[in-house]
Amino acid sequence: MLKSTVPGVHRERRQRLSDSAPDACFIFFGAKEVVRSNSTHYPFRQDSDFLYLTGFDEPEAILVLVGGKSHLFVQERDESREIWDGERYGLDRARVVFGVDETHAVHEFYSCLDTLLTDATSVRTTLGWDADRDRSLLKALHGASRFRGKGRFGHLPVHSPLPELSELRSVKDEVELGLIRKACKATVKAHSDVLRKVRSGMTEFDAFIEFQYSLLRHGCGELGYGPIFASGFNATTLHYTRNNELLKEGDLFLIDAAGEVEGYTADLTQTFPVSRQFQPAQSRVYEQVLGVNREITAMIKPGVSYRELHSKSVELLTESLLSLGVLEGDPKELVLTGAYRKYYPHGVGHYLGLDVHDAGIYHERGRDFLLKPGMVLTNEPGLYFREPGPYFGIGIRIEDDILVTGMGSEVLTAGLPRTVAEIENVRSGGVWS
Ligand code: GLY
Ligand code: MN
Ligand code: MN
Numbered sequence: 562m563l564k565s566t567v568p569g570v571h572r573e574r575r576q577r578l579s580d581s582a583p584d585a586c587f588i589f590f591g592a593k594e595v596v597r598s599n600s601t602h603y604p605f606r607q608d609s610d611f612l613y614l615t616g617f618d619e620p621e622a623i624l625v626l627v628g629g630k631s632h633l634f635v636q637e638r639d640e641s642r643e644i645w646d647g648e649r650y651g652l653d654r655a656r657v658v659f660g661v662d663e664t665h666a667v668h669e670f671y672s673c674l675d676t677l678l679t680d681a682t683s684v685r686t687t688l689g690w691d692a693d694r695d696r697s698l699l700k701a702l703h704g705a706s707r708f709r710g711k712g713r714f715g716h717l718p719v720h721s722p723l724p725e726l727s728e729l730r731s732v733k734d735e736v737e738l739g740l741i742r743k744a745c746k747a748t749v750k751a752h753s754d755v756l757r758k759v760r761s762g763m764t765e766f767d768a769f770i771e772f773q774y775s776l777l778r779h780g781c782g783e784l785g786y787g788p789i790f791a792s793g794f795n796a797t798t799l800h801y802t803r804n805n806e807l808l809k810e811g812d813l814f815l816i817d818a819a820g821e822v823e824g825y826t827a828d829l830t831q832t833f834p835v836s837r838q839f840q841p842a843q844s845r846v847y848e849q850v851l852g853v854n855r856e857i858t859a860m861i862k863p864g865v866s867y868r869e870l871h872s873k874s875v876e877l878l879t880e881s882l883l884s885l886g887v888l889e890g891d892p893k894e895l896v897l898t899g900a901y902r903k904y905y906p907h908g909v910g911h912y913l914g915l916d917v918h919d920a921g922i923y924h925e926r927g928r929d930f931l932l933k934p935g936m937v938l939t940n941e942p943g944l945y946f947r948e949p950g951p952y953f954g955i956g957i958r959i960e961d962d963i964l965v966t967g968m969g970s971e972v973l974t975a976g977l978p979r980t981v982a983e984i985e986n987v988r989s990g991g992v993w994s
Contacts, residue, residue, distance in 0.1 A: 568660025570736050571616050572631075574729065578614065579626045581725040586681035589614060589722075590694060591622035609915035610687070610722075612824045613730055617659050619649060623670050627677050630662040634670045671701050675708045678717065685722035724922070731912055731921030732935040738964065740825035741914065741937055745962055745973040747781035748819040748827040753977055756987055759814060761835050765790040765804045768816065776820040785826020786917040788818035792835060796956025797945040799907060808835045813843055815956050824915050828939050829974050830960035837989045844981045846944055846957050849881035851979060853942040854959045857909060861940070861963050861970040866929035867910070874909035874942050875901055881944065887952065904946065910939040913962055936965045937973070 578587065591611040594602045607618045615624055615633065623634040636642075638651035652664040665673060678684070684702060688695050702717055709715040733741065754775040759768050769790045776784075791801040792808050796815035808814060812835045819827035832847065834840070839847060856877055857870055879901045882888040888900055895901065912921035914937060922930045932938070943958030962973045978984045978993050987993045 567616075567736060568658070570734065571614060572660050574734075575614050575624075575626055575631050577729055578722070578726060579629065582683070582685060583629075584680075584682040585685045585720070586625065586627040586678055586683070586717075587722055588684060588686040588698070589624040590687075590691075591615075591617065591624070592620060594620045607824065609824065609920070610726060610730075613726075613915060615659055615661070617650075617655065621667055623667060624661075625677055627681055632663045632665060632673075632677065633659060633661040634665045634667040634673075637666045671697065674701050675705050678702075678705045678709070681717065684717050684719045686719060687721060687723060688719070723920070727920040727922055730914060730919065732933055733914060733937055733964075734935070737825060737914065738935075738937075740822045741827070741962070741964075742973060744781060744785065744820050744822040744825050744827040745829075747776055747779035747822070748829050749974055749976045750779045751775035751781075751818075751820065752816065752829060752831050753987075753993065755816060756831065756833055756978065756984070757993075759808065759833075759835065761808050761810045763808050765792055765795075765806050765808065765814075768808070768814070769804055769818070772816070772818055779820075781820030781822055783821040785819045785821035785828065789816065789830075790818065791815045791956065794947075794954040794956075796832070796958075797947045797954065798956075799945070810836045811840060813839075813955060813957065815958060817958065817960065819917075826913070826915075826917050827962055827974065828913055828917050828941075828960060829962065829977075830941060830943075830958045831977060831979075832957045832959065833984050834988060838985050839981055842952055843955055843957075845885060846881075846946075846952055846955050847981055849878070849885065850942050850944055850957045850959050851981075853877045853881065854940055854961065854979075857940045857942065858961065858963060858970065858972060861932065861938070861965060863932055863934055863965060863967070865932050867923050867932075867938070868929050870940075871909045875905070878905045878942060878944065885952065887946075887950070903948075904944050905942070906945070907941075907943065910941050910960075910963075913937045913939055932965045934965055934967045938963055938965070 589611050592608040594605055597603045605620055621636055625632040635655045636649050638649055656664040706716045751772045755768050755772050758771050787802050789801050790804040792814045793812035795801045813832055814835050815832045817830040819829050853874055857874055879892055879895050888895055912919040939960055940963055941958055941960035945956040946952040964971045964973055978987050
């Protein structure tokens with residue numbers, strides 16, 4: 562069981578979702594095990610929506626919310642399977658531990674569906690991830706519509722539950738914030754350990770091993786996303802994942818990696834020199850990116866939109882490119898023509914939580930959603946130079962995780978050396994507490 566599973570909290574989340582469409586039948590499928598190669602599986606990761614609504618972390622489960630009740634379909638106890646795969650909750654324990662109204666064996670799902678849908682006027686479920694499952698479900702829903710006859714509500718429209726669920730998931734409750742804080746704290750420790758220990762002659766992979774070891778020691782057993790340990794020119798590839806090159810004096814090292822605690826991840830990037838000091842061109846770019854990171858952090862508060870944050874980052878980084886001598890011309894014109902995109906090709910951030918790019922709505926029919934207290938988002942400006950010139954091969958991103966509070970914001974990833982002087986001090990053996 563996940564340590565933070567508190568049935569009351571999950572029950573309240575389910576209730577809030579059901580209240581958004583009281584006559585609907587919500588159906589959520591948990592994740593399946595995925596084959597890696599003959600007889601072996603990838604590590605199991607529960608579906609994020611499913612985890613949010615149940616806390617249940619076994620494969621092959623299904624949640625149905627209908628008529629004010631919650632039904633959890635789970636694998637039955639099976640001694641012969643449990644010898645191989647570990648203990649299962651089974652129906653009786655799952656009902657008590659996860660606080661649902663009823664549990665059923667998962668193989669009975671399709672035969673229960675007609676009855677569950679008796680009074681529902683619509684179905685809310687997510688299609689499109691698994692074609693076989695979609696086919697089975699749509700066939701069963703067609704059967705259920707026939708079973709319900711030709712009355713006004715005989716035919717069941719299917720809608721996505723994601724608009725309501727995304728809005729719920731984007732504002733974190735106290736249990737979620739506790740887990741995100743833990744993930745951020747362990748991640749900051751791991752980045753700071755790597756910052757102290759990395760030396761030229763090591764490989765990107767050696768640094769990754771140090772990072773993982775530190776994460777584990779600080780109570781974080783999982784990574785929240787594919788880690789990026791990118792030295793030199795590799796840092797200009799946004800999703801570089803080979804992580805196997807030799808670290809060389811004079812290069813920068815961009816590390817975008819973070820730990821996950823009970824499904825909740827941090828998302829942190831630091832960039833520092835493999836040598837003790839930045840080279841002049843590197844520190845010029847670094848100071849610009851850090852300045853933008855700080856200005857964006859200062860803007861984050863309730864009522865601001867993501868679009869405003871991103872637009873500001875574009876404006877500021879365009880000014881940076883002008884002051885670095887990379888672009889020439891009128892700043893407004895350069896923003897309009899998108900001249901910055903070659904050097905800043907991504908957004909300034911995203912919501913963060915169960916998914917690194919978390920559920921949450923940014924805009925709807927041209928209307929921006931505004932930040933609210935309890936939302937968590939990243940702030941990650943960067944500049945990347947892939948073409949010959951004075952900054953060739955430099956890739957710098959500085960990423961923090963920010964909680965929107967009632968008054969403004971809190972940097973959840975605070976505590977790392979971030980200025981050029983602070984980083985050079987630590988790289989030279991100086992103490993950082
Ligand atoms: N680590 C992925 C991202 O920063 O969005
Ligand atoms: Mn990010
Ligand atoms: Mn990141």
